[in-house]
Amino acid sequence: MTPPTDTEERRIAYGAAFTEGLAQMMAADPTVFVAGEDVGRAGGVCGSFRGLNDRFGDMRVVDTPISEQAIVGLGTGAAVSGLRPVVDLMFMDFILVAMDQIVNQAAKLKYMFGGKATLPMTITTSAGAGLSAAAQHSQSLEAMLCHIPGLKVVMPSNPYDAKGLLISCIRDDNPTVFVKHKRLLGLKGEVPEDPYEVPLGAASTVRSGDDVTVVTYGRMVHEATSAANALASEGIECDVIDLRTLQPLDMDTVIQSAQRTSRVAVVHEAVRFGGLGGEIASQIAEEAFDYLDAPIERVGAPFSPVPFSPALEKEWVPNAEMIGERIRALAAA
């Protein structure tokens, strides 16, 4: 995660890093356009598209009707016709409205057509709980998308990756899904001004240790890191791996770490059952079973819709304390 050295340090927010990356891609490539609900005049409901409509006009920053299926279809049709669309679905829960267009159409066209179609489309959206937005505005549904051959999926944890992964997604010739976390939008970090790519399919190790490997992504990188920092004072040292891209998965980085530490925990905010943790754990079991000293631990949300009340939601979203407890038990196992 080392930024190019010729750039002075500059700290901007995760949301602003997204906007900057998008604006730079639009400026550099006239085939890049954005479409989505409230992305134009309003600049996006979370401000992620602010200023783009003024700068690039209505044809390139398109306010759409509330029509998620048609928004993704617009992107798919425009992509096979030579444009490079970025289509926004506001909150990740709403991708479900467009699932046919994403899963049956965009993800499969190239393959079904014997390779003839190219779909350089990026779908952007925001996921995550913790804001009392309740069951239909808080979900983390990335596992559903990662299950679909033909899609690529990223979930950045910090401003640097937000910009770099977005640029990589836009430049990629496949349908990609770029998932922000709502609660990271204001997080500030170092972001070079010039455009750069964070390669798709490359994890980063955000903290090193020899006792336990913690595999995570998105906002949980921060919870897992603070759990790991607290555990260090007890003499438990964790490798914390930020996957960054979820499809394709960088399993090499994960396996190498697992072989060194012999203990692995996978942490995500999504519901634990059927979450990516299961896939990651089984790949580790397949590739590095002989190295393991303990069963692989999975931390994820309980098996319920996201509750509204803060009193319940705080029990639902995994946090540093919960993660720390499980890692401590794992280290002792």
Place this chain on the structure above:
Amino acid sequence: MDPSPETLLDLHRRMVRIRHFEEAAGRLAEQNRLPGFLHLYVGEEAVAAGVCANLDDDDQISSTHRGHGHLVAKGGDYGAMMAELMGNATGYCGGKGGSMHICDLDLGMLGANGIVGGGVPIAVGAGFANKYRGSDRVSVVFFGDGASNIGAFHEAANMAAALSLPVLFVCENNEYGEFTPRDRTMAITDVVDRAAGYGMPGAIVDGMDVVAVWEAANEAVSRARRGEGPSFIEAKTYRFYNHHGVQTLGMKYRSDDELEQWKQRDPIELFEDRLAAAGVLDADGAQAVHAAAEADIEAAIAFAEESPLPDPDSLLVDVYTQAAYSGATA
């Protein structure tokens, strides 16, 4: 049909009760005493009141993210509503749903909805159940101008008409979906134009005139009860507060002038003038209705604030129904 004096007073009371609930919710939100999103119905009261005054508890409605007004109009309990907005155990949904999922199935209120258009097919399903049972119940779906652009609306409207279901489609056209004006997202001015495409009769009403809404709904509901199928009402209305939360003046997406002009046509003030002129309710009488609603809302807030938080053990309760099959229900 002309509304009786009792109906007029009923309409007034429903509107006033919505207004006071929403104003109180807005105040609490501004004091950070309500978690989550809050979409207020202030300005649109005549629509919910005018429609719901034609319904019985057995008739169903499905609602939107802007759903408090629909529930109050259907007879919802202030205390259980306020407690839900606060996320407390005594709330309508035990704190699990909040503002966007507030419901009262005993009153036929099938839920506010976080998904735009999500409630439309559900009301059609309720209408199907009513027809299936041979009852004369009707279902009503409230939805926004913005929601009329989503596939679920079109599929459900077509299905309701094709199956001739007893459903009333009520479009609350407040000219905006979030922060984007209607003319940027559809090429027609009147959403009701869409009804014809599905073979449904449609009418436009002044959504700030509760009697006009009541009359149109009365006709449509009677038609549905007679088994003559669905109809569509477009109520032209306006929200006085922001898309969510309260703040309004100085918002970039609509002008202060436009807002002030609509506020000149406050549905409650318009109606109170009319009630006074007709000798049905004078200013003192109207004031008493406001005072009663205000007292109720204060009591509801006190009840909600004294209520316990949900027990963390309830987190995994009600993901599934546990009861075993007990034979056919009615």
